[in-house]
Amino acid sequence: MIGVGVVGYGYWGPNLVRNLCDLPEVQLRWICDLQTERLAGVRRRYPSVEITEDFQTLLADRQVDAIAIATPVATHYSLAMQALKAGKHVFVEKPLADSADKAQRLVEEAERRGLILAVDHTFxxxxxxxxxxxxxxxxxxxxxxxxxxxxxxxxxxxxxxxxxxxxxxxxxxxxxxxxxxxxxxxxxxxxxxxxxxxxxxxxxxxxxxxxxxxxxxxxxxxxxxxxxxxxxxxxxxxxxxxxxxxxxxxxxxxxxxxxxxxxxxxxxxxxxxxxxxxxxxxxxxxxTEALSRELREFVAAIDKGIPPLADGQAGLRIVRMxxxxxxxxxxxxxxxxxxxxxxxx
Amino acid sequence: MIGVGVVGYGYWGPNLVRNLCDLPEVQLRWICDLQTERLAGVRRRYPSVEITEDFQTLLADRQVDAIAIATPVATHYSLAMQALKAGKHVFVEKPLADSADKAQRLVEEAERRGLILAVDHTFxxxxxxxxxxxxxxxxxxxxxxxxxxxxxxxxxxxxxxxxxxxxxxxxxxxxxxxxxxxxxxxxxxxxxxxxxxxxxxxxxxxxxxxxxxxxxxxxxxxxxxxxxxxxxxxxxxxxxxxxxxxxxxxxxxxxxxxxxxxxxxxxxxxxxxxxxxxxxxxxxxxxTEALSRELREFVAAIDKGIPPLADGQAGLRIVRMxxxxxxxxxxxxxxxxxxxxxxxx
Amino acid sequence: MIGVGVVGYGYWGPNLVRNLCDLPEVQLRWICDLQTERLAGVRRRYPSVEITEDFQTLLADRQVDAIAIATPVATHYSLAMQALKAGKHVFVEKPLADSADKAQRLVEEAERRGLILAVDHTFxxxxxxxxxxxxxxxxxxxxxxxxxxxxxxxxxxxxxxxxxxxxxxxxxxxxxxxxxxxxxxxxxxxxxxxxxxxxxxxxxxxxxxxxxxxxxxxxxxxxxxxxxxxxxxxxxxxxxxxxxxxxxxxxxxxxxxxxxxxxxxxxxxxxxxxxxxxxxxxxxxxxTEALSRELREFVAAIDKGIPPLADGQAGLRIVRMxxxxxxxxxxxxxxxxxxxxxxxx
Amino acid sequence: MIGVGVVGYGYWGPNLVRNLCDLPEVQLRWICDLQTERLAGVRRRYPSVEITEDFQTLLADRQVDAIAIATPVATHYSLAMQALKAGKHVFVEKPLADSADKAQRLVEEAERRGLILAVDHTFxxxxxxxxxxxxxxxxxxxxxxxxxxxxxxxxxxxxxxxxxxxxxxxxxxxxxxxxxxxxxxxxxxxxxxxxxxxxxxxxxxxxxxxxxxxxxxxxxxxxxxxxxxxxxxxxxxxxxxxxxxxxxxxxxxxxxxxxxxxxxxxxxxxxxxxxxxxxxxxxxxxxTEALSRELREFVAAIDKGIPPLADGQAGLRIVRMxxxxxxxxxxxxxxxxxxxxxxxx
Structure with a gap:
């Protein structure tokens, strides 16, 4: 069982949540968003998931193995880097970061720590x-x-x-x-x-x-x-x-x-x-729905240590372009x- | 009655000929093409039109008031300039010429002589x-x-x-x-x-x-x-x-x-x-078929001295681009x- | 607050459930289906809703005001008639019944009891x-x-x-x-x-x-x-x-x-x-999603006694055809x- | 060389004429139409073809081997039958005749005389x-x-x-x-x-x-x-x-x-x-243009006695339907x- 936290519940986050809930090998533990009004319906729809405004809560939860990030681009680097430093695997919405330099640092951090860094190149x-x-x-x-x-x-x-x-x-x-x-x-x-x-x-x-x-x-x-x-x-x-x-x-x-x-x-x-x-x-x-396949692949990557199709290197190449x-x-x-x-x- | 000669009977020429034949105010006098095999079917289909390989014949015919040019781009300037110098109105397939300099000279020649210079911007x-x-x-x-x-x-x-x-x-x-x-x-x-x-x-x-x-x-x-x-x-x-x-x-x-x-x-x-x-x-x-409308407009321009929609200036602007x-x-x-x-x- | 039970959780039932859950004036109380394997995922997603294989449970629940039926056509009459006789408003998937005679009896029963009978003519x-x-x-x-x-x-x-x-x-x-x-x-x-x-x-x-x-x-x-x-x-x-x-x-x-x-x-x-x-x-x-509008209209019909757009009479006309x-x-x-x-x- | 006469120069006739003129083995001899205003443009475009209002002229011309009929349906039988009786091969616009009985008689007449009867099932x-x-x-x-x-x-x-x-x-x-x-x-x-x-x-x-x-x-x-x-x-x-x-x-x-x-x-x-x-x-x-292929096939049928794809029998089957x-x-x-x-x- 892989514990997952999702940060960002705007346009794309609900799709991540829906698909993660359908994966039997995943326990979705947290949804985190700064705009609390977005989270009102979540409790009703997913009563077993905890909600929070505080990203640190996810980092501190030792049962969270991986963090999925669906926040504005400018925040990707900071959130992903914090997650990696807390030892979490990371799944980031595209693009990986808002500069090639930051993307590079994420790639290096993930490699150094042996963590999976996947970028959500859905298509x-x-x-x-x-x-x-x-x-x-x-x-x-x-x-x-x-x-x-x-x-x-x-x-x-x-x-x-x-x-x-x-x-x-x-x-x-x-x-x-x-x-x-x-x-x-x-x-x-x-x-x-x-x-x-x-x-x-x-x-x-x-x-x-x-x-x-x-x-x-x-x-x-x-x-x-x-x-x-x-x-x-x-x-x-x-x-x-x-x-x-x-x-x-x-x-x-x-x-x-x-x-x-x-x-x-x-x-x-x-x-x-x-x-x-x-x-x-x-x-x-x-x-098959792409996001479902993609999240299953992310979970398998964590489980077996196989890099995902869109790994940090792929994310970095795209950010460079x-x-x-x-x-x-x-x-x-x-x-x-x-x-x-x-x-x- | 406006006498017209067509030079070039490849891809576009037959369309000019067909539409010119349908205009009651036009007498199509000549079709000129260097590749005589193209002209074989013409005699059969338009027995009243003369055919020739020699462009000078059209220039020399005093009953030819206007010349329509549907030859390769590289030849537009030379044929149009000769026609203008022989006092003929000119209708040229697009583009007007293969350089802005040549297009400019055609515009000037037509203006100097008060002749209609129309470019076939069909669309x-x-x-x-x-x-x-x-x-x-x-x-x-x-x-x-x-x-x-x-x-x-x-x-x-x-x-x-x-x-x-x-x-x-x-x-x-x-x-x-x-x-x-x-x-x-x-x-x-x-x-x-x-x-x-x-x-x-x-x-x-x-x-x-x-x-x-x-x-x-x-x-x-x-x-x-x-x-x-x-x-x-x-x-x-x-x-x-x-x-x-x-x-x-x-x-x-x-x-x-x-x-x-x-x-x-x-x-x-x-x-x-x-x-x-x-x-x-x-x-x-x-x-209405565009070419038919366009040729009627060309004939009216000759008749009444009104510049056509796509005159030499328009042709020149396009060649510059x-x-x-x-x-x-x-x-x-x-x-x-x-x-x-x-x-x- | 209107208490609702849904019977039938095959192809269409999940759409009813999802839309009913989103209506603030509705309390979805029961989902009933004979095939219990279909209901496995329901508990996970909608923990506040009770599930049952026994339709009588819905009829007996005094907090159930209305029953939505999404079962095979052959069962519409029997389920709808039982629901009406138990004093419940009824929303039936199209077609209303498998014969005009049965549809007619449902219309009469609903009219006699002053209950809303709505047919799901979604389009x-x-x-x-x-x-x-x-x-x-x-x-x-x-x-x-x-x-x-x-x-x-x-x-x-x-x-x-x-x-x-x-x-x-x-x-x-x-x-x-x-x-x-x-x-x-x-x-x-x-x-x-x-x-x-x-x-x-x-x-x-x-x-x-x-x-x-x-x-x-x-x-x-x-x-x-x-x-x-x-x-x-x-x-x-x-x-x-x-x-x-x-x-x-x-x-x-x-x-x-x-x-x-x-x-x-x-x-x-x-x-x-x-x-x-x-x-x-x-x-x-x-x-707007049709089913959402339709269910809101059904709830309003119950609340204010206004017949819905697709009432029993409409359902009956279609079954006759x-x-x-x-x-x-x-x-x-x-x-x-x-x-x-x-x-x- | 096969001599052909066309009767009917309304909507479809001009297509027959154009395609017949392009066949080297055909000599188009006559175009016949009761509405003489339609024939005005024909002389201009096809000076070698004779025009007439009198169908009998075509029948009487011994150099006419075949007659193509593109007149209103009600006249197909009479014109085709006259043509067959005059020993001409016949190409009739669809449908072959306005009744199965008439179609049958045309089929029999053509068979009896050994003449080609083709129906213009263009598609x-x-x-x-x-x-x-x-x-x-x-x-x-x-x-x-x-x-x-x-x-x-x-x-x-x-x-x-x-x-x-x-x-x-x-x-x-x-x-x-x-x-x-x-x-x-x-x-x-x-x-x-x-x-x-x-x-x-x-x-x-x-x-x-x-x-x-x-x-x-x-x-x-x-x-x-x-x-x-x-x-x-x-x-x-x-x-x-x-x-x-x-x-x-x-x-x-x-x-x-x-x-x-x-x-x-x-x-x-x-x-x-x-x-x-x-x-x-x-x-x-x-x-390839269907009508061109079809007319070539008609000419080949006359030449070699091979029945065309859409022969009188096919025409009769369609008229029966x-x-x-x-x-x-x-x-x-x-x-x-x-x-x-x-x-x-």
Missing amino acids: IHTGAVRKMRDIVQSSLGQIYYYDSVRINLGLFQHDVNVIWDLAVHDLAIMDYVLPQKPIAVSATGMGHVEGEPENMAYLTLYFPGRMLAHIHVNWLAPVKVRRTLVGGSDKMIVYDDLEPSEKIKVYDKGITLSSPPARRGEKFRQMQIGYRTGDMSAPQLDM LEAATLSLSRQGAAVELQPERVPA | IHTGAVRKMRDIVQSSLGQIYYYDSVRINLGLFQHDVNVIWDLAVHDLAIMDYVLPQKPIAVSATGMGHVEGEPENMAYLTLYFPGRMLAHIHVNWLAPVKVRRTLVGGSDKMIVYDDLEPSEKIKVYDKGITLSSPPARRGEKFRQMQIGYRTGDMSAPQLDM LEAATLSLSRQGAAVELQPERVPA | IHTGAVRKMRDIVQSSLGQIYYYDSVRINLGLFQHDVNVIWDLAVHDLAIMDYVLPQKPIAVSATGMGHVEGEPENMAYLTLYFPGRMLAHIHVNWLAPVKVRRTLVGGSDKMIVYDDLEPSEKIKVYDKGITLSSPPARRGEKFRQMQIGYRTGDMSAPQLDM LEAATLSLSRQGAAVELQPERVPA | IHTGAVRKMRDIVQSSLGQIYYYDSVRINLGLFQHDVNVIWDLAVHDLAIMDYVLPQKPIAVSATGMGHVEGEPENMAYLTLYFPGRMLAHIHVNWLAPVKVRRTLVGGSDKMIVYDDLEPSEKIKVYDKGITLSSPPARRGEKFRQMQIGYRTGDMSAPQLDM LEAATLSLSRQGAAVELQPERVPA
Whole structure:
């Protein structure tokens, strides 16, 4: 039995609580939130769970083995570091921290203490994204581009811009799906409310070779779009997360190159570029709730010491990209290099 | 009766010919193309039209009042300039020329001689784009952004990159729809075939104030998308050219700002950002074929001396953006300023 | 405070329980189910609610004012009648009973005792259906037809055919939305599994005047469709329940009639039938969860003695249609007349 | 070289003319129409084709080998019979005639004279329908149902009801795709304009065994739908003709039957019905214009004496269904038996 405390009961916390309650190997002991009015309904719904405003209570409870953090981004580092120092395993909502430096320190602290540090990159636990990874790595051939759009009329965050709020999902998915890692990022964007962070942004990620990634995020769009294209030399994928069941479509399409016979008026060296359009197929997907799978994996990681899919290193890579993108935003889109990933211990 | 000659009978030329034949005030006299095999079927289908490989024949025919050019981009300048110098009115397929300098010289030549110079920015003659312009200028309030995606598995051009082939449409539409003009452009892209121009690109256009435009074009996409979003302070538009009838949707959506009462733990100055979601409506559109309307307008311009909607100046503005975007491409996305528009004579 | 007991904790019961727990004026006292393994998780989640296998316990509890029934259709009559006779208000999952005769007896029993009898016609409490009713009754002009499709790969029921399982929703919506009542029904269908009820069916409902309704239901379809068309002389509606937000679209379309001038070869009396196509609009909808609204209305009905929207009479009308449709099925689609509705007491 | 005359230059005739002109083995000699104003533009566009108001001229021209008929349905029999008696091969727009009796006489006349009688069942020549036939006959297993919807705001015909205008397409497709033939048909419908034929209708077709077909046609619908579902024991198909490229989708879905272990409270004999949901795939389709393929096939049939895909027998089968459906309409939906098909000579 693993004792767990949850800190933060705003938008995401209730999902953590609901899923943790359904895990037989978990005893949810505490829910902690500063806004006590949020906790009113909790007692009624989960009478066996204790509630508190004081995070120290969770740290002090020796039956708490792990702490799940679902608080504003600016508080992730402090809460996670306190939890690690108190010897607790940590599960942090994305992004891991609000700077690469802090994320790095969390990674190091967890490694030093032999504790599990997991980041809640929810989407990589969906059947759709896992299937996309399989296909990208087995069937796409050379990867040409990754293009993602994540827009809707959404909640404006005050503490982070739209990149930290929405693009974080695309970066986490991309990091998981692609074999390559980006070497630089540029970003442009705009804030339409005085004094508030950017509510729309475009990110370009540069990779070694002839590959490019691009992400469009927007809190102020009239329609909801969640669509990713991955183009390869052999096949191409469309991942549309709003499709109820056929979220992944694989297109047997591409270009073909051939040397044509010389023709009057054409240069000799020009390749002839043709088309190949074949079948489309939509593989069946595992529809298990991602968060449920993810929390089971976190519990198994604690139990068996196996690092989770989205460990601190993954969280750190994503925070580095977010930080670089925000720096590029402030430099009118100038490309910012990404530091090479630290070799895992 | 206006005598017309058409030069270029490849992809677009047959559409010009078909529409010109249907105009009662036009006598189509010549079709000219270097590839004579293309002209074989023409005699059969339009027995009253003469065909030739020699462009000079059209220039020399005194009954030819106007020349329509549908040849590769690199030849536009030379053919149009010859036509103007021979005293002919000119209708050129987009883009007007392959450099801003040449486009400028065509504009000047036409002005000097009092001849009509029209550019075939087809889309601005559709019912959808004209309706979009009306709504943008009457109902959107302050314009926040313009975002367009034009992708599909398309013909790779050898002589121009995807920006000159596809983004030219978006730039022409944007130029027509928005009251503002961009001041700088940056572009990133990639070519996936050795020795060939870029087949995918992302353009960002910078405007005075808090406004941004972005265009995504790609010849190597698994699905066809033709979708433009225009966000404003009062309303937002989705223009989906692939919808059979409801191409324009107007969303009564946006954000609202209010000063909230001070709350524990929140900074005083923070505005509260709320949402407004109202009805959506799709106005009925005029479905007349754009090219037919456009050619009638060209004929009327010749007849009455009224400049057409897409005159040489419009063509020049678009070529400047294309040129600047291509320069930015070669500079890894560095922003390139657009020269202020020359004041029309 | 109204004491409530729920009987049946299979597919729908948990939704009743969750929503009842959220109503401050309700004290959920009992959950009753014969399959005790279903109740295992209940104790954990709702420790304050008692669980039992014995329905009599609920009847005997004087603090139980109302009973909500979510059991198989065949048991509705017996449980509801026992509850009414014990002086409890009753909320029954659709359909009210498995025969019109039993439904009639429940209606009479409730009226005799002055108890609320509500039927869970969930959809009529959605924002979409309520908006559709407003538009149908205010703007459609003369109603021409009502056409609904409700198909998917769905759970095969053993105890009722697809009409009692799926068409019941369409009939309840239609009954609520249209001002007219049908006078006869015919149905054809097919069962593809030996010994099991029909898994696909087509219903036609006849109305006075030039109006027709048609319902297509199917448990064995490759795609999910939930779409209703309502055609009127002035406007037409498409209600697509799978659309995330624009579920109701109103089309300003129709035909126009005029007497044309006599033409050679045409009969004199023939009217000229033209078209009118105007704007489409999608009104904003109230997105409150229907079941929550419905249960609040049930509680208010008990409290104030106001009959609910879907009272016993509505439930009875729907059961009469279901019974007549099933009779028609067994007669190869022969039309079966519907008895005129009994005048409410 | 095959000499052809076309009679009828209204909606469909121009398509016949355009496609016939493109066939090198055809010499289009005549276009005949009673409404001379329609023929004004023809001379301009096809100067080598003669035009006439007098059908006898075509019959008398010994260089006319075949006559293509695109006139109102009521005239098909008379024109086709005259043509056959004059020794001409005949290509008739659908439906073959306005009664089964007349259709039968045309079939007999053509057989007696050894002439080709082809019916323009256009859709069976599309890549989509041919692919659907292949899949239905190779992969669907036992066929459970065929369901088709063909609705839009369409031209009201004065001379035929919506069944003869629209359902004729579905019946022709169904006749081609399914191995089985229907044994009876019932139809209900409604006309909303006084004195005019039915503008909406629902057809049910009964087959031997557990199979059912259903067709919904409507000239007065707010949206255009062209969708067919075919359900089988092994796979299911959705054919959506409005999809630009993925018109045919094959779903590896269905039900599974197993004998479950006896459970408390369940009857012993009840089968357990489970689900199977696998991949979806959309095969690549041949996008050749159907009418072009069809006319080439007609010419080849004349040339080589091979009967065309849609010969007189196919035309007759469809007319029998149309006639039976109309009879059922007039009998409030009573099922009308279809005569068994005459054995081809």
